[in-house]
Amino acid sequence: MDGEREVFSMQPPQNPYSQPDFGQPQQPFAPGSQQPRGIVSLDAIGEAWKLMSANMGVWVPAGLIYFAVFAVSAALQRALQGVGPRGIPVNTPGSSLVSLISLFVTAFLVAGLMKMALSTVSTGKAELSQLGSGGNVFLSVVGANIMTIIIVVIGFVLCIVPGMIAAAGLLLTIPLIVSGQGAFAAMGASWGALSKHLGSAIVLGIVLGLIILVSLIPLGLGLIISMPLLQLTLAVLHRDLFGAGATRQNTGYAPPPIANPNF
Numbered sequence: 001m002d003g004e005r006e007v008f009s010m011q012p013p014q015n016p017y018s019q020p021d022f023g024q025p026q027q028p029f030a031p032g033s034q035q036p037r038g039i040v041s042l043d044a045i046g047e048a049w050k051l052m053s054a055n056m057g058v059w060v061p062a063g064l065i066y067f068a069v070f071a072v073s074a075a076l077q078r079a080l081q082g083v084g085p086r087g088i089p090v091n092t093p094g095s096s097l098v099s100l101i102s103l104f105v106t107a108f109l110v111a112g113l114m115k116m117a118l119s120t121v122s123t124g125k126a127e128l129s130q131l132g133s134g135g136n137v138f139l140s141v142v143g144a145n146i147m148t149i150i151i152v153v154i155g156f157v158l159c160i161v162p163g164m165i166a167a168a169g170l171l172l173t174i175p176l177i178v179s180g181q182g183a184f185a186a187m188g189a190s191w192g193a194l195s196k197h198l199g200s201a202i203v204l205g206i207v208l209g210l211i212i213l214v215s216l217i218p219l220g221l222g223l224i225i226s227m228p229l230l231q232l233t234l235a236v237l238h239r240d241l242f243g244a245g246a247t248r249q250n251t252g253y254a255p256p257p258i259a260n261p262n263f
Contacts, residue, residue: 037239039197044240045208048235055120062112070220073101107134108135111138111141111178114178115130115131115133116231121235121236122239144174168194168204171194171204172241172242175234193242208230212230
C-alpha cells in the first residue's frame with residue numbers, strides 16, 4: 001500500500017480545464033509534390049510519350065489546332081510573297097505582316113501547350129481548355145523566343161558549337177516562364193540549371209530538334225504529335241531539375257476544446 005501511495009503521489013496534478021489528449025498532431029498534407037531528381041536524360045522523351053499516350057484524347061486535338069494555325073500561316077505567307085531574281089521568293093509587306101501575327105499566335109499556343117504539359121507531368125492529366133490559357137505569359141514567351149533566336153543564330157555564325165550550347169542551355173526558358181518567371185529571369189534560370197549538364201542537354205536538344213525536323217517532312221502533319229511531345233519532354237525536364245507538383249500545404253485545424261465531463 002505504501003508503494004502504491006508513493007507511485008500515486010508522483011503523478012502530476014491534472015487541470016480539469018485542460019484539453020484532452022487526442023494523440024500526436026497530424027503532419028501537414030502536401031498532395032502530389034514531386035522533388036527534383038537533378039538529371040538530364042533522354043528518358044525524358046520516353047516518359048513524355050507515355051504521358052501523351054495516356055491522354056491522346058486531349059493532346060491530339062491540341063496538336064491539330066497547333067498544326068492548323070501553322071498550316072494556314074505558312075500558306076498565307078507563300079501566297080503573299082513576291083518573286084525575286086531567278087524565281088526566288090521574297091517577302092512583301094503582306095507576308096511580313098502574316099509572319100509577325102504568326103509569331104504572336106504560335107507563342108500564345110505554345111504557352112497553352114506548356115501549361116497543359118506541366119499539368120500533365122504534375123497531376124497525370126490535362127484539359128484542352130488550358131490551350132487557351134496562355135494570355136498572361138505569351139508576351140514573355142514572344143520576347144524570350146526572339147532573344148533566344150538572336151543568341152543561337154549569333155552562336156552558329158561564330159561557330160556551330162556555341163550555337164548548340166546556347167540552344168541547349170535555354171531549353172527550359174518556356175516552362176519557367178509559364179511557371180511564373182519573367183523572360184530574362186527564365187533564361188538565366190534555365191542556363192543556371194542546364195549549364196551543369198551541358199553534354200546531356202546538347203544531346204537531348206539535338207534529338208528533339210531531329211524529331212521536329214522529321215515531323216515537318218510530310219507537309220508538317222507530324223507536328224500534331226511532335227509539338228505536344230516536345231512540350232511534355234520539356235515539362236518532364238523542368239520537373240527533374242526544378243521539381244513539380246503542389247506547393248501549398250493543408251495545415252488542418254486544431255479541434256475546439258470541450259468541457260471536462262468530470263467537472
